[in-house]
Amino acid sequence: MKNLLKCGLALAAAFSLAACSGGSQSEDTTKIGIIQLAEHPALDQAYEGFMDGLKEAGYTEENTTFDYQNASNDLSNCDTIAQKLVNDGDDLIYAIATPAAQSVANQTTEIPVIVSAVTDPAASGLLEDNEKPGGNVTGASDLTPVEEQIDLLQQLLPDAKKVAVMYCSSEDNSKIQAEMAEEALDAAGLEWQEATVADSSSIQQVTESLIGNVDAIYIPTDNLLAEGMSAVAQVSNANGIPCIVGESGMVENGGLATYGIDYYELGKLAAKQAVDILNGDTTAAETPVAYLAAEDCVLTINKSVADELGIEIPEDLAKDAEMVETAS
Template sequence: MNKLFKIGLASVTALSLVACSGGSQSDDTTKIGIIQLAEHPALDQAYEGFMDGLEEAGYTEDNTVFDYQNASNDQSNCKTIADKFVNDGDDLIYAIATPAAQSVAQATSDIPILVNAVTDPAASGIVEDNEAPGGNVSGVSDLTPVEEQIDLLQQLLPDAKKVAVMYCSSEDNSKIQAEMAEKALDEAGIEWEEATVADSSSIQQVTESLIGKVDAIYIPTDNLLAEGMSAVAQVSNANGIPCIVGESGMVSNGGLATYGIDYYRLGEMAAEQAVAILEDGKSPADMPIEYLSAEDCVLTINKTVAEELGITIPEEFADAEMIETAS
């Protein structure tokens, strides 16, 4: 009897361990790792659009494990998180922003990866070619209409003679956009100078160095500066230097205006790609990087900042999305 009791107890213990290790998950559970470089409006919307798109497609917490990780704008954190997803054997990884995408692409060549908030995946070394990725990575690009944004600068600030192109020197996506902006400024006959920041602690100092030297600042969809936009605006607006920026979240935090893309819609597009991979068996290698059309871009103006700087908003911008913020 004692021997039978021990055998029965061992069986119960083993079953308990299996239950604890597996939880409520089954073999049909999908595991999706999500890495977001930093927390700011554009990247948050790219995450929310993705999650809502998957929920609409039937992926919920009942049948899917979503492992969301924020890297706090730290490259070493990106690597650690990427390694975790690979070790966990995730079915798909969603990477938001270039440094996060680069880390997961380097960590695995097997797990399907979808990227978002990456200006040029090919130029950033994430895929072989944007039209034919050729590996385990595809996704959506947040390439903004830089030329149109420079046109917007000219329309709102017709007297601007010199513009600072401000960005983080370590972000590949920002370098690409900065070069595009500088080319557009050259074509417009506007003088420019680069103003690069290395980390958040240098934002205020770099902005202060522009006082009395430039008439405006152009900032692309730069993750570091999107996160620190209020620090830029605090200095620039107080000294009469308006900022034309890459996306609407930066306008909310003190930028004057943007003609920018919808990051929430980009997230939805990435969710559609995820469903195609998980349900239809499509390979990222054969899925071109997708882009938003010009019709999906939105003109956003910070009315409070315009009034503070004495800038008259042209009548043709009457249909723009107007933001009012605390002075």
């Protein structure tokens, strides 16, 4: 009897200890994994907007565990991080940029995945259809107004006749935008040539190859070139070749101008999708890919680059633009 009593007391103590040591807390805590391809302004803003959107909806550090991982623009790191987040059993994973999203999608068909900074999730193989995803992946597209960006090029550079379309050949996101830009340039009656880079070490060489051959460079929201924009600008601006780019962070690093989306708002849009899924109001399969409205696009012009290149900014553009200086 004494032995039975001791066993009973020990079991009761064990159950009590288990309850106090976090059993109920773990049930109440949401686990969100975050994988970001690289560190540069656009992707950083997509992360900040997502976090702020979640916190505004009540998902804070007090009730949510956030596991943020940056792959430093290394595809093998993306795979390793994606595997970790899936193995950790996160309730939802937020993937910023196409390669990061593809790595996560290859690792799980169960955990809801919200992507952002992905131009066309369906074309990138992340889901079946942007309107009806049908699986565990959905998100917020960073499809930029490419036609309007080419129109901006013509307004700022009316004498330009030939344009280089520069992008990383291994980024699906960039290939899609490059094709759109080439169609827009054809429609505008401008000549164009492709200028592709494979890695950061080739950026300077490829940019130098354009000297004397083009009047301007168009760069979409390309992750590699966003990270290496200062290397492009150092060569292009010194040789009188202005760059029209995909997002404002690239303007701050030496591009001439953009008419692009607000990545902070993109992150908040992705957060809204995440909250609806976490709250059980919908599923990723039933959530269409979301797009920012036209009013969320921002005209940004680098005044110091315009001055350096002797480009006069039309008054109708100047009055609506956010003017920036090249980042030091």
